[in-house]
Amino acid sequence: MKLCNGCNRPVDYSVCTVVSTNRISPRFQKCSKSIPLCMTCLDAFVAGGDVQIAESLRESIRPAFTALVQHVETSFKSQQVR
Numbered sequence: 218m219k220l221c222n223g224c225n226r227p228v229d230y231s232v233c234t235v236v237s238t239n240r241i242s243p244r245f246q247k248c249s250k251s252i253p254l255c256m257t258c259l260d261a262f263v264a265g266g267d268v269q270i271a272e273s274l275r276e277s278i279r280p281a282f283t284a285l286v287q288h289v290e291t292s293f294k295s296q297q298v299r
């Protein structure tokens with residue numbers, strides 16, 4: 218069974234973020250790895266509490282963001298070649 222990222226209780230929800238390009242067409246988007254959370258921790262996070270969860274979410278966004286930046290750079294270069 219999956220355990221909560223904040224407190225190791227059983228998981229109630231998974232939270233993931235989506236980063237997408239806004240000025241580049243076709244739109245490219247990347248979903249972050251999901252963070253498993255229990256009801257209590259998600260509730261506390263939404264209310265502005267738990268710092269550890271904020272850190273986990275920030276860390277989960279990084280690979281998605283990096284992949285997006287690389288994709289944009291690659292497609293920009295291939296457009297210049299044409």
Ligand SMILES: [Zn+2]
Nearest residue numbers: 221224255258
């Ligand atoms: Zn929890």
